[in-house]
Amino acid sequence: MDKNLNALSDEELIAELQQTGNERAFEILVQRYKNPLTNYVFRFLGDFDACMDVVQETMIKFYRYKDNYSSVAKFSTWIYTIAGNLARTEYRRRKRRSFLSINDYGEDHKVFDIPDESYRPDVMTDSGIKDELIQKALLKVKEAFREVVILRDIEGMSYEEIAEITGLNEGTVKSRINRGRAKLQELLKDIYKE
Amino acid sequence: MIDDEKKYDDLIKTLKGLQQVKAPPNFEADLKRRLNAEKYAKEEKRTIKRFFAPSRLVPSFALASAAIVIFLMVSANSEEADNPFLMEPRVREDMILISDTDDLNIPIDNLSKKSEVIEEKVIADKKDKGMRRENFVDGGSSDESLIAGRNELAFTETTMIREMESVPTEDISAEEFTKPVATGLAIEKSGLNFRQVNPTQKEQEVILELKKKMRILKKNEKLE
Known part of the structure; x- marks a missing residue:
């Protein structure tokens, strides 16, 4: 039974969940x-704890x-839309709170990540300074641009899928x-020089 | 668009080469815990909603209002019972209540005489009371005399009862029983306890003879 389910596509699996309630x-x-x-x-957020909360939610x-x-829509599009909306809400909430917090988020502000555990990716990136720099540069890019860049260049989605997830026109997405x-290249020009 | 991709080729490669961030191993367990907590919270909300649903509240509200109305009615009645003007007087300990006339064994002649005496005394007492009231209204009596009057009244009542108790007791014969009952004491049926007697044959014969005599007496009275 499990083997059969594993062989099913995302859409078939959610159909199974809807019809039979198969957990x-x-x-x-x-x-x-x-x-x-x-x-x-x-x-998108640059914070692992906040990221885990958003993914769980x-x-x-x-x-x-x-x-x-x-x-009608692909399952991946649907679930990425949910995650994107929640991530955006969380980002804005954190941005508002950053007035009182040690962590500062935003395009023109520095980010102070406090390392915690070794398995955490934000700590793991310490091993590769390049990764850390890229992450920090990503957080400096405007929210609207950052989201589509991540979806396109990190998650490898098509323009059509990104347009569906963000609810924008394909042209707007490309732009x-x-x-x-x-913006990112400008921020990372030192890396490319090296 | 392809030109744009080429323009940022290095950047795209760098971004694609970023280390993949993975969820922690306890992700599923945490998710299950949160889902269960949510389910429990939902059920709790549902039960609260069900409990406070209008369809459930109406009968309970009606029951509560009925209980309040009943309580108010009962409490109002209890107030009446406590009202001294509506209360029945207490039974006095110095008086003897007679429930059965058979226990008395008083000869009717004596009883009528006694009752006459008692009636006379009561009339005299009433007259005396009337006199005292008149005096009180006129302002001719002091508080001390009033108190003395009350004591006298109490005394006369107790003496009357003692006199009734001291009446000699004798067995009432059949003839005496047939005599007309003294009218001095008003005896009502409602105040009496009737004892059921199962007479023997001899007693029944005596009763029949008495009944015959009664009839003859009644006939004679009618003739006279």
């Missing part, structure tokens, strides 16, 4: 998407509103990606 289908989808979503949300929302999913890339 195993939900577990498989969580297994498939937990890492891509964690990567996407972490690159995404999965809870997916479970709660599973019946709202329609097979934003270019502007984001330009």
